[in-house]
Amino acid sequence: xxxxxxxxxxxxxxxxxxxxxxxxxxxxxxxxxxxxxxxxxxxxxxxxxxxxxxxxxxxxxxxxxxxxxxxxxxxxxxxxxxxxxxxxxxxxxxxxxxxxxxxxxxxxxxxxxxxxxxxxxxxxxxxxxxxxxxxxxxxxxxxxxxxxxxxxxxxxxxxxxxxxxxxxxxxxxxxxxxxxxxxxxxxxxxxxxxxxxxxxxxxxxxxxxxxxxxxxxxxxxxxxxxxxxxxxxxxxxxxxxxxxxxxxxxxxxxxxxxxxxxxxxxxxxxxxxxxxxxxxxxxxxxxxxxxxxxxxxxxxxxxxxxxxxxxxxxxxxxxxxxxxxxxxxxxxxxxxxxxxxxxxxxxxxxxxxxxxxxxxxxxxxxxxxxxxxxxxxxxxxxxxxxxxxxxxxxxxxxxxxxxxxxxxxxxxxxxxxxxxxxxxxxxxxxxxxxxxxxxxxxxxxxxxxxxxxxxxxxxxxxxxxxxxxxxxxxxxxxxxxxxxxxxxxxxxxxxxxxxxxxxxxxxxxxxxxxxxxxxxxxxxxxxxxxxxxxxxxxxxxxxxxxxxxxxxxxxxxxxxxxxxxxxxxxx
RNA sequence: CGGGGCGUAGCGCAGCCUGGUAGCGCACCUGCCUUGGGCGCAGGUGGUCCCCGGUUCAAAUCCGGGCGCCCCGACCA
Numbered sequence: 001x002x003x004x005x006x007x008x009x010x011x012x013x014x015x016x017x018x019x020x021x022x023x024x025x026x027x028x029x030x031x032x033x034x035x036x037x038x039x040x041x042x043x044x045x046x047x048x049x050x051x052x053x054x055x056x057x058x059x060x061x062x063x064x065x066x067x068x069x070x071x072x073x074x075x076x077x078x079x080x081x082x083x084x085x086x087x088x089x090x091x092x093x094x095x096x097x098x099x100x101x102x103x104x105x106x107x108x109x110x111x112x113x114x115x116x117x118x119x120x121x122x123x124x125x126x127x128x129x130x131x132x133x134x135x136x137x138x139x140x141x142x143x144x145x146x147x148x149x150x151x152x153x154x155x156x157x158x159x160x161x162x163x164x165x166x167x168x169x170x171x172x173x174x175x176x177x178x179x180x181x182x183x184x185x186x187x188x189x190x191x192x193x194x195x196x197x198x199x200x201x202x203x204x205x206x207x208x209x210x211x212x213x214x215x216x217x218x219x220x221x222x223x224x225x226x227x228x229x230x231x232x233x234x235x236x237x238x239x240x241x242x243x244x245x246x247x248x249x250x251x252x253x254x255x256x257x258x259x260x261x262x263x264x265x266x267x268x269x270x271x272x273x274x275x276x277x278x279x280x281x282x283x284x285x286x287x288x289x290x291x292x293x294x295x296x297x298x299x300x301x302x303x304x305x306x307x308x309x310x311x312x313x314x315x316x317x318x319x320x321x322x323x324x325x326x327x328x329x330x331x332x333x334x335x336x337x338x339x340x341x342x343x344x345x346x347x348x349x350x351x352x353x354x355x356x357x358x359x360x361x362x363x364x365x366x367x368x369x370x371x372x373x374x375x376x377x378x379x380x381x382x383x384x385x386x387x388x389x390x391x392x393x394x395x396x397x398x399x400x401x402x403x404x405x406x407x408x409x410x411x412x413x414x415x416x417x418x419x420x421x422x423x424x425x426x427x428x429x430x431x432x433x434x435x436x437x438x439x440x441x442x443x444x445x446x447x448x449x450x451x452x453x454x455x456x457x458x459x460x461x462x463x464x465x466x467x468x469x470x471x472x473x474x475x476x477x478x479x480x481x482x483x484x485x486x487x488x489x490x491x492x493x494x495x496x497x498x499x500x501x502x503x504x505x506x507x508x509x510x511x512x513x514x515x516x517x518x519x520x521x522x523x524x525x526x527x528x529x530x531x532x533x534x535x536x537x538x539x540x541x542x543x544x545x546x547x548x549x550x551x552x553x554x555x556x557x558x559x560x561x562x563x564x565x566x567x568x569x570x571x
Numbered sequence: 572c573g574g575g576g577c578g579u580a581g582c583g584c585a586g587c588c589u590g591g592u593a594g595c596g597c598a599c600c601u602g603c604c605u606u607g608g609g610c611g612c613a614g615g616u617g618g619u620c621c622c623c624g625g626u627u628c629a630a631a632u633c634c635g636g637g638c639g640c641c642c643c644g645a646c647c648a
Contacts, residue, residue, distance in 0.1 A: 019583045023641040522608035
């Protein structure tokens with residue numbers, strides 16, 4: 001474990017401020033600034049001041065301690081030659097998110113946003129035999145991403161510290177083992193950091209990945225959405241989550257052909273629903289996307305229930321990883337014959353590939369756009385009047401029934417603090433990782449990749465442990481484990497008692513911050529409440545009688561304690 | 572990339588509409604006072620008013636262009 005010297009506040013740089021800059025909005029951002037943890041350099045770039053760095057070092061120490069039980073630590077360059085990323089195809093794929101630069105010889109380089117390529121390239125040079133497998137390699141290193149919109153203080157930044165790990169196994173069974181090891185170690189890490197978190201099934205991405213799990217801390221500041229079942233524990237990122245939609249009753253089947261009717265000013269689901277008196281769930285919503293095929297962009301019709309939203313993450317999965325984007329209005333007219341608002345799956349101008357959500361399966365006599373401006377169709381039955389490919393395309397909503405147990409799901413915002421991911425052989429193949437197997441033939445190892453956002457652990461801890469006055473960090477990751485606050489250093493008894501307490505605590509291995517500033521007690525209390533230290537020992541009026549106060553920051557609970565007990569480490 | 576907001580002292584803001592000496596609170600420095608929840612009194616330091624250009628006798632203020640930062644959306648291994 002890390003050990004630090006105890007510090008006197010008067011000799012420390014802890015620039016607390018009463019008012020945070022007006023552009024900070026989320027709690028962790030406001031408090032990190034006010035508590036003197038960070039300062040901003042530019043959008044998404046922050047300076048870490050001593051309090052922040054002490055905390056981040058403790059987090060890294062925990063990560064290292066646990067990771068070392070299953071993996072070996074490396075340190076890779078942050079600066080990568082373009083060839084590495086060209087080999088995997090991500091030089092093009094990453095677009096503007098990849099920081100690019102040229103060296104003095106005009107060679108292309110980039111700053112690593114992650115290290116699959118770098119680690120795979122090393123593995124390709126060095127691994128020869130299946131006997132060397134499995135390997136799990138990790139590092140704690142700075143990552144660079146040119147985010148389109150950095151935000152919320154340290155939550156989404158352009159330069160940050162990540163623990164990233166990569167496993168190399170001969171086969172899927174081996175990968176399962178490596179993946180499970182990370183699952184266990186990640187839980188130990190987050191437990192040790194004192195976080196309340198949930199592991200959720202995650203979208204495994206368009207290419208290659210077969211299984212993926214994210215570790216989430218629930219909170220309003222989060223950028224992700226997760227669906228949770230309180231009854232059975234099902235938890236999934238909304239990009240992946242499944243649930244039963246609310247039931248909708250269709251009329252008695254009567255057969256017959258669809259019937260066109262005028263909807264001159266009704267374009268949205270709500271408007272058509274109001275006109276017809278039918279519930280939104282009786283309509284089908286049709287969206288047009290342009291999908292990159294070998295032959296060029298092709299229009300694809302995506303159909304979901306009227307009261308559902310289509311999930312682009314799920315659509316990506318259904319499309320097998322092809323690039324796609326919403327169609328522009330002229331492309332919609334060209335493909336279907338109608339503008340947005342009148343589009344439907346029946347009788348499009350051109351034959352279209354149609355993807356429909358499972359929630360429409362077995363439904364009948366629905367209302368859809370007529371592919372004629374200002375008209376809709378009623379009496380449309382999927383499978384009879386149009387033939388879709390069925391897929392999971394709907395976004396789960398709060399209240400939908402859990403597919404495992406039927407209980408209602410809740411959807412919550414969450415901060416992603418870690419992600420474990422079965423990568424497959426994409427990078428092994430692209431970078432040429434190959435070993436000889438038992439039979440002497442060439443085998444491409446299968447990879448996993450595993451990340452933890454170091455700063456996000458700090459951010460999440462603040463988000464879940466704060467009030468109006470400041471925050472309190474779990475002792476394991478707090479910059480100091482205890483703050484000693486004399487109320488008046490001008491009082492000789494208080495001064496002497498404070499020094500005794502600080503010396504005793506330091507000898508016990510506590511990281512002590514001694515607030516020896518010549519400030520009024522009120523100022524010191526306010527600062528102590530602000531800066532995230534979990535416990536305070538106040539040395540005040542009763543110091544002369546050998547009594548001090550121990551205050552728990554989280555609860556505010558105060559106990560009077562004999563100084564002799566402090567010195568016996570019995571407090 | 573689409574939409575919105577904001578740039579004046581370290582921080583929070585006023586002044587701008589209606590052009591004419593750049594202001595307030597906090598912080599900071601000095602002294603006194605006070606000493607259990609951001610105490611009080613007195614004195615003081617600190618400004619390319621984001622940048623460039625234009626209009627004008629005169630620009631923080633009006634006009635044009637640019638840059639930066641924040642928020643919503645899109646995007647996000």
